[in-house]
Amino acid sequence: MLRYFLKRLLSLVLSLLAASVVIFLALEVVPGDPAAYMLGLNAQEDTLNALREQLGLNGTLLERYLSWVGGLLTGDFGISYTYRTPVADMIGDRLWVSLPLALYALTLSTLIAFPAGIWAASRRGTYVDAGVMGVTQLGVAIPNFWFAMLMVLVFAINLRWFSAGGFAGWDAGFWAGMKSLTLPAIALALPQASILTRVMRSSLLDTLSEDFIRTARAKGLTKAQAMWRHALRNALIPVLTILGLQFSFLLAGAIIIENVFYLPGLGRLVFQAISARDLIVVESVVMLLVFAVIMVNFAVDLAYALVDPRLRRRAG
């Protein structure tokens, strides 16, 4: 187990290193000089130089890479070119919206998908199964921004249960914050839950046709007992993979939903930064997202080992 853990950890560090190099180089080759952009067209050459010096844009590629990575490690993400505020603070503020939103959506999606998938699988070929499959088909097909607008119309404008957009802030209290995240989380969770339900169902059906389920039934377990005790954990492995992918997507992929609901999240930040050519913000946010994705994958790998003893190689 320790060996497996260390191996995964090593792969995590290497992936992060590789990602940082790629991100850094990609933004290096992007045309456009941030200093010129900030100072406008009429800037003097010496002023430009002074600003480049201040922003750390002079120096060799390696020097700039090392100072950027060194900054990341110490929590100094640099100063935004456009807002002139520390990038770390900007990201920190946004993360407090995006991370809870992603977790909220993921929780909803799991809470819907697990029971629905299990229900459909245990009643294979019945109306229940057909119904669940039909609804999830719709859930995958409906664009989530359209569904989001529909929810705004019904729950915010007609019923006035929720506000139509904006974020109340955590200062207003936990529940107020959660309330403003509820509609966006549902909109995000709908397609994810649909996909997860289908994965759960098919994975469970595959497992239920395995020989060891027949063995369990021959021992005297009922169908339900065989499913809960033997099939479910075996069926979880593909589900975990999808779950990991979905979390990464939710963290970064909420740009449209954040725009629909006017949420100050990471997606909107990176969108604005790209339009303003605020490369240092883009770099940092992208690196942070890559970090999150790699961490989630690491966690999923560890979860595999918890579920599956075959991955826990005995040490010694």
Add this chain to the structure above:
Amino acid sequence: MSLLSIENLSLSIHGTPVLKDVSMALEPGRVLGVIGESGSGKSMTAFSVLQLLPNGTACSGRVSLLGRDILTLSEVELCGLRGRDVGMVFQEPMTALNPLKTIGAQVAETILIHEKVSRADAMLRAAEALEKAELPQDRFPLSRYPHELSGGQRQRVVIAMAIALQPRLLIADEPTTALDVTTQAQILKLLKRLVIEDGIGLMLISHDLAVVADLADDLVIMRQGEVVEAGRSDDLFRNMQHPYSRALLEASGHVPDRHSRAQETPLLQVKNVVRDYVSHAHGLWGKVTHHRAVNNVSLEIRRGESLGLVGESGCGKSTLTRAILGLEEVQGGEILFDGLPVFTHHRANKAVRRRMQVVFQDPYGSFNPRWKVGRLITEPFHLLDTPPRGEERNRAIADALESVGLKAEDQHKYIHEFSGGQRQRIAVARALIIKPDLIILDEAVSALDVSVRAQVLDLLADLSDRFGLTYLFISHDLGVVRSITERVLVMKAGEIVEEGATATVFDAPQHPYTKKLVAAAPALPADVAVA
């Protein structure tokens, strides 16, 4: 009162009849052998005793276990009966256990389901059951997971699960078909011991007459859902009436007619071949170790000869096959085909490679289900520099299919439209299409029913006569090797331990390992006359 009595059992699945008026009976302390080929309904008969049947199944007749009619019981009553009164052992031990649970938990579950005992007590009794199935606790503690055990050991765990509550009836459905001969002999011995010691009634289902012959007191022979013949096994073996039973008996000992013309020139020479694998390091900073799968093996096959290679799983015979085919590089020695190396510059030598073909065991898994037969069997053409096209290609396909007894039109069908035996014919056609000199048959008939196996063996003998083919016949089944090869090699732990004329090696084995193999191979009673 019988322990189990099945009277006029008929069964249909979604209206398709599967069993017709099946009757049989079993007394405590006796063994009932149920024999039949695939589709004979023997497994369905077993599953109807447990009522573990597919959806849409309708049963009629009477299945009474200890005087209770199973067909009238509710699902709840049936759950109380399965595992307690009837234990079941399955064919495929590699997949019969839940990979995520320890063997202790899985055996204890049988007890916990049926009795109100503490988990600790159940674990103690699980340990006893495993001991009884000959898995001693010091070597196989309850905390082991299935993947840490071999096939034979897993089958013992399944048996321990089935006997944990000392059921009156044990049903074993092809319990040893997936196992090596020596493991098979041990498992059969264990089952026999349980019958004698505990007075269990055993229903032993098999396609192999020889496996059942040694153990069964009574026999039932089934075909297409019906019982064709039944009786006490010693009488039945000596006095078979039904033509099907006689055909089955004949097929199981079938020796094809071969006119060997082995020449003196060697076709394949394997000289001092060594094949190492890097195995996983143990411990955190453990050293990487090498596992030697093939150790200093030398062999020679003469043109036109049929050579057997026998050995148990893990002995290195498949590794050797891959090396001969030039699929993997060897770490020592050399392999020459007609004087040319099979491996040059770290790559398979194409000039040699196209003169060898292989036929694998699994007639189901070795074909792409989305390709038509015509495309499947022309796959070896990629080994040719100028593959035939158009009319020439069609003729090659037709020739190959016709030479294995199929029709040229079959090239337009998909593989699922064929039976197991026909699929294996198609596999042979695929090997034949580029007119190779050597065909390696890697357990090529092991998955087939005896009668189909006899037909495929006849086909192979006929083809070697017609095309002067050379065979390397790899199998764990000594009976088959005996019937089709002139010379045999016995392999153990990566080394050839014995070599000689097939009849001599099997009749008077010299090496202790060969003796053990020959002794373990199931055989029909010596005085049974094969018609």
